[in-house]
Each structure stands twice: as C-alpha cells, then as structure tokens.
Amino acid sequence: MFNTIFNSTASGLDIGTMLICAGVGIVLGIIISLVHKFTSRCSKDFLITLATLPVLVSVVMIMINGSLGTSIAILGAFSLVRFRSIPGSAKELLSVFFAMAIGLALGMGHVLFAVVFTVIVSGMILIFNKLPMFSGGKTEQILKITIPEDLDYTNAFNDEFEKFTKSHRLLKSKTINMGSLYKISYYVTLKGNVNEKEFLDAIRTKNCNLQVLLSTGDEEKEM
Helix, strand or coil: CCCCCCCCCHHHCCHHHHHHHHHHHHHHHHHHHHHHHHHCCCCHHHHHHHHHHHHHHHHHHHHHCCCHHHHHHHHHHHHHHHHCCCCCCHHHHHHHHHHHHHHHHHHCCCHHHHHHHHHHHHHHHHHHHHCHHHCCCCCCEEEEEEEECCCCHHHHCHHHHHHHEEEEEEEEEEEECCCCEEEEEEEEEECCCCCHHHHHHHHHCCCCCCCEEEECCCCCCCC
C-alpha cells in the first residue's frame, strides 16, 4: 500500500515523478505551516521555512541516493545549521521535525505514506492543543529590558523573577547607543496572580527607569 513511486535511482528519475514529489511536498508543507500557525504564535519567516522544508529535504534525500559517505556529510550539514540557529520552543522543534520527516518520506518516494502521516500527525496536534489536560496555564512572553552599561544584568533581576514568574530564560543580549546601554531579552512565564504593571514597575526600579517591554508575541521587534 505504501510502496515507493521510484522505479530507479535518482539518475533515472523522470520529470513527472520529480514534479509529483515536489507538488505533494509543497502542499504538505503548507498544511504543516498552517497547523503550526493555528496552534502557536510564530513569525512569517518561520511559517515560510516550514512550508518549504519538506521539498528541500526530499531533494537532499534524492541526491544522497543511498551513498553512506554523502549521508554522513549531509547529517553534519544539518547539525551545523541547527546549532548555528537560535533555540526554538518545543512546538517549533516539533514542527521542524515533522516537516523533515515528511521530506524524508517524499525523498524515498513514499508519497501516500507522507500524505497519511501528515493527516494523522496534524490531527493529533490539533486535538492535543484543545484538550484541557495539555493546558500549561499562562503562555510564555517576551520581556525586553534596557539597562545602563554599569549594571550587571546576570543576576540583577533575580528577585523580581523569583517573585513574579514561574520560569524565565535569557533569549539574547546586545549593546546599543555606542555601548552605553544594553538591551536584554528574556522568555518569561508569569505566575497566575501577577499584576503585569506591578512586575514592570519592579523591573524599572532596577534599570534606572529605562524602557521595559512585555510582549505576548514571538516576533522580534525593536523597542
């Protein structure tokens, strides 16, 4: 039932078979992208990445053509790209692996399997996203703080994070205004009974009343 549509190696593939794999990959990539958009906040760039990833992975698989040496080289390239990127959320990683799995199936010619697999996993993600048992309470937000250069941000806000947040992790830090200021970004999850204004006011007492931004979106915006 799930037999491959390839009758030969990549060197003997006809244009019709390649177009079938590419067309199905585009459609399934769009489905994966829409499912991710429906279940979590994300940027336009990430949605485009998900939509095109199955086609790209399938092309790589076809070009490998059973070569062990080429497979190891491609694995190293994928690892390099992964570790050079900013760590994503759990849902982002899930969607990336989902798209890659579909690309692997298409690259081996298992078109029907890829379609069925996409329908099943997409349905699981949509259902699990609606079930109360998988509810994690308040969602993760992005906190951006501007601080003077003489303030050590490493432990400066530990008391505020302990009091107002369930969890926090540093996203990035950079200098601005010719190095006179720092801009620090965190992923934070506020406690259920926290007043956001009170939280921001507590931060402002530590950063000399410079700008503070608490965002619910995942997109990176300039403060």
